[in-house]
Amino acid sequence: MFKRFSLSLALMATLALLAACAPTGAQRWERETQRSWAKGFRPLSLYAPTFHLSALLKGEKNSDLVVYIEGDGRAIIHGQPASDPTPRDAQSLELALLDPAPVVMYLARIGQFQTADATKANEIYWSDKRLSEEAVTAANTAVNQVKELVGATRLHLVGYSGGGGLATLMAERRLDVASLVTVAGLLDTDFWVQNRGWRPLTGSLNPIKQARALIFVPQIHIYGTKDQIIDPQLSARFLQAARFENITRLAQDTDHYSGWTKRWPEILTNYAIPLRNSPTALPAAPATEAPQTPATPEAPGESLTPAPKPIFSPIKAK
Numbered sequence: 001m002f003k004r005f006s007l008s009l010a011l012m013a014t015l016a017l018l019a020a021c022a023p024t025g026a027q028r029w030e031r032e033t034q035r036s037w038a039k040g041f042r043p044l045s046l047y048a049p050t051f052h053l054s055a056l057l058k059g060e061k062n063s064d065l066v067v068y069i070e071g072d073g074r075a076i077i078h079g080q081p082a083s084d085p086t087p088r089d090a091q092s093l094e095l096a097l098l099d100p101a102p103v104v105m106y107l108a109r110i111g112q113f114q115t116a117d118a119t120k121a122n123e124i125y126w127s128d129k130r131l132s133e134e135a136v137t138a139a140n141t142a143v144n145q146v147k148e149l150v151g152a153t154r155l156h157l158v159g160y161s162g163g164g165g166l167a168t169l170m171a172e173r174r175l176d177v178a179s180l181v182t183v184a185g186l187l188d189t190d191f192w193v194q195n196r197g198w199r200p201l202t203g204s205l206n207p208i209k210q211a212r213a214l215i216f217v218p219q220i221h222i223y224g225t226k227d228q229i230i231d232p233q234l235s236a237r238f239l240q241a242a243r244f245e246n247i248t249r250l251a252q253d254t255d256h257y258s259g260w261t262k263r264w265p266e267i268l269t270n271y272a273i274p275l276r277n278s279p280t281a282l283p284a285a286p287a288t289e290a291p292q293t294p295a296t297p298e299a300p301g302e303s304l305t306p307a308p309k310p311i312f313s314p315i316k317a318k
Helices: 002-021 025-037 091-097 133-150 162-172 189-196 207-214 233-242 260-276
Strands: 041-048 051-058 064-069 104-107 154-160 177-183 219-224 247-252
Touching (some): 091 154, 091 177, 091 260, 104 133, 154 162, 177 260, 233 247
Parallel strands (some): 219 247
């Protein structure tokens, strides 16, 4: 008995040591910005109401802005909200780095890649309120700031996992979304939690309830046939709720985490990029002159921080 007790103490000490040695969200962000810098991305720190959001941007001026939105990350651990939701493998970032579009933005979620102080008191925004009205508003505000910066008139939203659900909710509130792509997207929160035996996300909006409102947005919803995190039924249910022709469901022989980066160049070439140029997509308009913005950072460790004033493009009235 004493031996087992000693082994338990040793295991607890080892786990505590590993946790202490794990890189923080801010440290992970420094590594990701260094890696992304080599591929033409520069870091941004964007202010949205109540939140600071980490982002990366490739390119300067263009009428089209492609936006990749990260998944939920390590939101829940052992049934409890994590102290740091930064993903171990930022899947949406990996996909963004492969996109050849002239102007590409990567947007992390609330609490991801932030300091410990910045994540305090925000745990509910990567658990029950991960897809709340506040989360949608914060993401749209951040995108609007970059849209102004690059002079874009059309958006192409790409969301992975929970970021797919967020992208769908963002699109429903905007008039400038020319295409929407979700990858293993969380498109029906009620069905998802019920199917997994979890308590309802009462603080979140359910993307499937906005399906009919996106009739004018060309869409592709990609799912993994072996995905055990986001059931393939979610995209099927979304299509059934939408009931219009401007939408496609695409299967990939993969699970929730592996294989997406390998398949992404082909998906871009055959599906996502043609969707952006679809005859039914929002036509491009001449870009207006962008307002004065802070200077571009000169080194990977620096960041561009717009003034903490929301900049809104046309968004549908609720």
